[in-house]
Amino acid sequence: MKKLINDPKNVVNxxxxxxxxxxxxIVRVSHDPIFIVRSDAPxxxxxxxxxxxxxxxxxxxxGFVGYGMLDAAVPGAVFTSPTPDPILAATQAVDGGAGVLHIVKNYTGDVLNFETAADLASAEGIDVRAVIINDDVAVKDSLYTAGRRGVAGTVLVEKITGAAAERGDDLDAVVAVAEKVNSRVRTMGVALTPCVVPHAGEPSFVLADDEIEIGIGIHGEPGRERIKLEPADAIVDRLLAAILDDLPFVRGDNALLFVNGMGGTPQVELYIAFRRAAEVLEEKGIAVTRSLIGNYTTSLEMAGISISVLKLDEELMSLWDAPVQTAALRWGR
Amino acid sequence: MKKLINDPKNVVNxxxxxxxxxxxxIVRVSHDPIFIVRSDAPxxxxxxxxxxxxxxxxxxxxGFVGYGMLDAAVPGAVFTSPTPDPILAATQAVDGGAGVLHIVKNYTGDVLNFETAADLASAEGIDVRAVIINDDVAVKDSLYTAGRRGVAGTVLVEKITGAAAERGDDLDAVVAVAEKVNSRVRTMGVALTPCVVPHAGEPSFVLADDEIEIGIGIHGEPGRERIKLEPADAIVDRLLAAILDDLPFVRGDNALLFVNGMGGTPQVELYIAFRRAAEVLEEKGIAVTRSLIGNYTTSLEMAGISISVLKLDEELMSLWDAPVQTAALRWGR
Amino acid sequence: LTLDTTWTVRWIRRSAEVLAASRAALNTLDRDIGDGDHGENMDRGFQAILPKLENLAIETTPGTVLKLVATTLISTVGGAAGPLYGTAFLKAAGAVGTAQSLDAAALVALVTAARDGIVLRGKAEEGDKTMIDAWTPAVNAAAAAQAAGSGVGALLLAAADAAASGAQATEPLVARKGRASYLGERAIGHRDPGSQSTSLLLRAAADVVLATP
Amino acid sequence: LTLDTTWTVRWIRRSAEVLAASRAALNTLDRDIGDGDHGENMDRGFQAILPKLENLAIETTPGTVLKLVATTLISTVGGAAGPLYGTAFLKAAGAVGTAQSLDAAALVALVTAARDGIVLRGKAEEGDKTMIDAWTPAVNAAAAAQAAGSGVGALLLAAADAAASGAQATEPLVARKGRASYLGERAIGHRDPGSQSTSLLLRAAADVVLATP
Ligand SMILES: Nc1ncnc2c1ncn2[C@@H]1O[C@H](COP(=O)(O)OP(=O)(O)O)[C@@H](O)[C@H]1O
Ligand SMILES: Nc1ncnc2c1ncn2[C@@H]1O[C@H](COP(=O)(O)OP(=O)(O)O)[C@@H](O)[C@H]1O
Ligand SMILES: [Mg+2]
Ligand SMILES: [Mg+2]
Ligand SMILES: [Mg+2]
Ligand SMILES: [Mg+2]
Structure with missing residues (x-):
């Protein structure tokens, strides 16, 4: 394992x-318990x-804490959801009397720890609600399983919901926007190489030189299927097929197309994938009216991408366009 | 070689x-000859x-073409400077009658091809000037060699010079700003892993699992020195020592600290390096008043970083802060 | 024989020791069908408990120790295992109340409450390929041992053996809960890491009784 | 014997053939002490010339062909090699003027002008570990051969041999120009890729004369 770190235990700190x-x-940082909060919160x-x-x-x-997006972010250990204490502290730090929304990716650990924190915050009189993000079409959804994972679509939920909160929507309305985005976004990913978690020191899985892993999550988990390397266009077609199978579109719909790098993918490859994905959508009569391309939801140094498609309407478009000022996403101010 | 591409020959296209x-x-694209130009140019x-x-x-x-930064960018083949034709075409496309500045990284190929294009453009009556960026302290400068390379400091030159041009500076003044930034910025890089050029299909150099390459350029060239892997802080100290040896600072000076990812470096590692670099500068009484962290000047999927330090003054600070709207760098609008 | 606070502390110390030694092995199980951190998570949590077991107040009961374990796990482990094991120990603490020492009936109540707590939070059923597949056989074996009039040592041994078989029996299963559920058929042939850590915890409980003269 | 337009075209075709075959080898030389693209660059340039050599006008001279090579290289190669070889062929075209065919003196003028063009653009001196280290010995050998009264075949053979030795002689050098100069002492032991491509070009020039009955 070769990493630019000092001690695996101190990576996050x-x-x-x-x-x-x-x-x-843009932000203030609390070190114990650890969380990042907008400098003007609450x-x-x-x-x-x-x-x-x-x-x-x-x-x-x-990277998404700031004006027009998140009020606070709580980082756990690498690939491990945070415990309730910092979530509770962050919730308290951003409570401005209008309630707090937890945006939680659908993993058992995240859901349970946020739930506990929400219980504790409610006990202190804070109105806390949660929206569970589950945009990953690689995983079959079912009432009897852990359900779909939350992956890169989370960024879109955070941006758009952040804009709704910033314009002054009340808690019910903010929850409704978050749920609307979650219900209209689908994501599917592929890995060309695995990643190495610092404390583990070994790759999360092993791929031969001509193999790729389709339907990966964002924690170095193996995916649904291992196949031989294919040209970029063929890979993109697979990912999009899974997304479009799941998310009903009609000709004339507008979409936000998000090509996300997993951390170790050269930018030219993201744009090559974007080009093909946009082409396929246009062929189906879906207009790509908004886009996002870059490393936004990564798995350390993994090479690979995920593609997310969000079905837009007027409201979502204008919330997407609203000003945002965070370390990683910024426009309009 | 595992890449998300179709055909090595079509990567750039x-x-x-x-x-x-x-x-x-933000941009328009010319496909033959190939260049990217601001949508409102000239x-x-x-x-x-x-x-x-x-x-x-x-x-x-x-990614730096747009309001407040570049008017046009000319991409060559992977790691190969473009030929004069597209440079000339881009120069013509952005000429608004006030002259054109070529921002050229100091490589023999880049310099010669831009020179030829400038000769041709001048012959057509366009007032063309060039500034040669050579911020890399890994390479010993000398009148008798190819001199220092232009590396990540180029981004800072482009941003700040772009702001000067945007506020209406004339060609002489714009050239002066570009030269000022170039004279005040120094960069040094390190690679943890090599990169693979698509048409070559093999790594540019081979590093053992416990080796790193100090003083690399941005083309997968080997660096000045190969050493054993060290903790991040020790590596950062080496890079900064080389920079500060070269760039005279006095206590109380202000600096822009730029930690650049080479393409395959996880973001946590960039921030770990940034933390240490800021600490060292503060110890020396140099205030880090501006910063930039991210993958801005990459070598495909190489893991590693470069650190750039720019000595600021009031003018450079306000030009840095001026609005910019490009695909990769955006604030203020 | 009944088990007092000293036993409870020894159990937790022994668990910390075993989990530290099994850290890499649990990570590897989790890497195969999860995200590779289960050993790390458990080790971090139990190491965090150790200093708190120094200088316990004189009036400390088994229940207080279990509660301390619960809150420490909840606040240091994170992931799925943190809240699940945290709740398990919290409910176990509730089940034993303020008793100074635990007899066979109390131990059955302890493991039953722990298991029920995990089910309450995680909603897993037997056969879902989770730690429940180790807990439920352990609960059943403990209850059977108590019904048969076994002492605490034999009871914990029976529970540990049942948990070990339960963990092993997760191998052929497809997962319906936790990260392994994302893998579908590809989880077949791999042991669930949480069932393995449960088996280690219960083995530690038995070991410290048997090691006590 | 003098060399006409047909020879010039054959030379360039043969060069394209040899460079395509040497693409990987030149890339490897460049990977060791540069950025690994020299073979790619030269191959791209010479392949781009081939279609332009079809259906040349009847009045085409050696100079016209050389000029066509020059402009094609300049507009397709990029990197350092593009402008340098481009200028070389441009100056060579100037040196041979409108001659219908080239004698020994014209060939000396050709290689001298080519070399001088490269120096003009790149400012390299002999011993800087660049293509000049192949060109200058070739120019000297050609001049010596002409002075000794050699024919065009022997002259080109002498030039090719000298270029080959010159390329080989770059191996022990530290570079002062081009990318290899960034490596300092670490460039020692590696052959300069540009000197190697120069040697291949001049060998091709000799080969097509010798292959001509
Ligand atoms: N819903 C659930 N019910 C019971 N146990 C679960 C559930 N989800 C996960 N687990 C257990 O948690 C273990 C994983 O713990 P750990 O790796 O520490 O957390 P994470 O999955 O968040 O990385 C699994 O092996 C499984 O035994
Ligand atoms: N200043 C120079 N003068 C003469 N030849 C040079 C000079 N700089 C570079 N070269 C030659 O160019 C060759 C490299 O060409 P190439 O790899 O195609 O371009 P780049 O270095 O831009 O990648 C070197 O091997 C060397 O022979
Ligand atoms: Mg985890
Ligand atoms: Mg090159
Ligand atoms: Mg895990
Ligand atoms: Mg080269």
Missing amino acids: EAVAGFEVAHGD IRGKVGLVSGGGSGHEPLHG | EAVAGFEVAHGD IRGKVGLVSGGGSGHEPLHG
């Missing part, structure tokens, strides 16, 4: 400390947005 | 085509800024 120095204009009368989860997915979530 | 679809609000009375070079360093340069 030190990275967050660096984040604090770099983005002191904002009176604004619904607070808190997300979090295991580290290793940066810029998710800390 | 297809990526640029994707870029065009994704950023049609702008009457504004000095035009053109940069370019081999591909594989994305978002450099195409």
